[in-house]
Amino acid sequence: MNIIVAGINFKTASIQIRERFTFNKNMLLRAIQTLQNRIGIQECVIVSTCNRTEIYCVVDEINTGRHSIIAFLSDWFNTDQSELENIIYVKESDRAIHHLFRVSCGLNSLVIGETQILGQIKDAFFQSLELSATNKIFNRLFKQAITLAKYVHTHTDIGRNAVSVSYAAVELGKKILHNLSDKTVVILGAGRMGELTAKHLYSNGVKKIIVVNRTIEHASELASRFDGVALGLDQLSTALKDADIVISSLEAKYNIITKQQVQGIFKQRKHPLFFIDIGVPRNIDPEIRYMEKAFLYNIDDLESIVKSNFQDRINEADKIEEMIYEEVASFKEWLDTLDVVPLITQLREKSITIHEEAIHQIEKKLPNLTEYELKIIRKFSKSIVNQLLNGPLIKMKQMVVDNSNKDELIEIITQIFSLEEERNKKLQESTVKSKRSEIKKIDFTLNSTPIHSL
Structure with missing residues (x-):
């Protein structure tokens, strides 16, 4: 999965251009649904204010995602893609994450440190959340960005002599x-x-x-x-x-x-x-x-x-930039561990199955054990399993984050713990969900109103 943001703001376009690419409240819901059904778009949030229009997306692949977003804007606003490409900025991966944190904290605003953008980011995120247009990646990223922005405005002087x-x-x-x-x-x-x-x-x-x-x-x-x-x-x-x-x-x-x-x-x-x-x-x-x-x-x-009024705020902005770099690193570390989360889940499920089977065999071979004795056996045997797993799970996360060839490492871990069966089961479930999702998208497309009639 990749994160991408494409937008137009007061730095890249005059008001005469920006006002042509704004989403009013009445069209925003429909726009999110339409964007969500574009090829390669997994999650999306649309931020539209007087100073910026920005499309944040989690995409399968960067190039496809970039094309889908620009094509969406072109269709929605009935504009040639060549015109958009002259005024739009696109940021990917770490740069996209860093951009969201800066925008949320007011460092990318016309008035540095203004707080209004934070409310607009929150509203945009929660609207997409209600429409199920976000999932685990954006749910964590936007909440982290909002939390940092709140901290910044409360504990730094960026908001002193507040301007907007x-x-x-x-x-x-x-x-x-x-x-x-x-x-x-x-x-x-x-x-x-x-x-x-x-x-x-x-x-x-x-x-x-x-x-x-x-x-x-x-x-x-x-x-x-x-x-x-x-x-x-x-x-x-x-x-x-x-x-x-x-x-x-x-x-x-x-x-x-x-x-x-x-x-x-x-x-x-x-x-x-x-x-x-x-x-x-x-x-x-x-x-x-x-x-x-x-x-x-x-x-x-x-x-x-x-x-x-900017100089004092610029001095504070330098301190906030350091906080943002730490937050980006923290999010990236979490994002990198997502690759290993399914493995961890499979390993835990397998350990639970083995543990339950062992307890079942003990009950068969020692039928006269009291409920209290069984409770003690369950407790301590489960503790042994958890202690054995704890070290490998921590090491797995660390190795996946530090290793450039994650796919190869994950395959090795899968073979070491014999998780092929669990992985295949998850893949089958994922395929079924994907097919259901595609059916919903087809149904949406068939029943949607053409853009030009909005």
């Missing part, structure tokens, strides 16, 4: 208008990003917060926590008339705020209006940037705002 994209948006607002306490700020979107933005605004003294959202109930819930006002999306123009700053983070495939709408608003007001669009895809018409009295910034513009 929403925090950077508020910092930009302060830079533009200096004092925010007497300003009216409209937050477009009541999701996680909107919540973080409201929190940062409130802590910076903003007293007039208007939350605009498709669902008025969600807007009311968020606004009430910050003494704000809630409005529906149909009241957006009304909110914009009184606004000084608009921070938008809705999930939408079209412009929520249009140039024509803003032109109408400017007929009723004289002072400028600042737009900060942190939605991906963007929520605000980019043409507004060129209007008089309108100032528009998008998520890519925030990068320069947060650079001044």
Whole structure:
């Protein structure tokens, strides 16, 4: 088995490109199921945020896996593979594992050390887990990455003076208008990003917060926590008339705020209006940037705002990198022992069978033994078996990890302990499961909706 990640992020593609390759919540479940049924894909997790789209997979073979992932993205987003290959990065084996740890800890984010990505990684993993798209390899890897990230944010200074994209948006607002306490700020979107933005605004003294959202109930819930006002999306123009700053983070495939709408608003007001669009895809018409009295910034513009806070975090990041290397080594050691796990299981099962047969023979030859005496015999004979096995099992793990020719070593161990019969039985069971899995995949394919109709 091999681990591979393929993705597009803020370092490799502009927002204009990234927004074309995002999975919204409604399509994500279907996307995971579709990817899971691609050739060679054994486990998969899709991470889709405003700054990255990444596909993590356990694959049978690297080249096949790489082709399946790129073909999936090409089909899903109706894009030529040649275009994808110019913007996508692919990391394999140790580099893929290392990348996941860095992403989870916030070291690969636009804002180093931000914590929002950890929640997004968790959500992505648990969604795949619920769909049975992960198994023992990703179940262990993602849990290990999440655990490390939690430790990092709790026990290091990487999160000191915490920043995020929403925090950077508020910092930009302060830079533009200096004092925010007497300003009216409209937050477009009541999701996680909107919540973080409201929190940062409130802590910076903003007293007039208007939350605009498709669902008025969600807007009311968020606004009430910050003494704000809630409005529906149909009241957006009304909110914009009184606004000084608009921070938008809705999930939408079209412009929520249009140039024509803003032109109408400017007929009723004289002072400028600042737009900060942190939605991906963007929520605000980019043409507004060129209007008089309108100032528009998008998520890519925030990068320069947060650079001044980076140095301390970069120093902490160096310490965290050392932790990550240790975690990668630990996971790799566990991963290498997977080859020998079936052997260990077979050896234990064989020892249990031999032990039970021996106890059965003792009961036949010594029928007058009391239950207490049999209990003592079982206990001590089992202890002898376990002690005899303990040393070889530890040595087997170590030898498999240290040996470059694992297949040959496993074959030698199989012959030494005469495990051929147990191995053949396991192979037969595995073949039956594989056939059942293929039948399910065929059934899924026959009953699935074509990509172009989604």
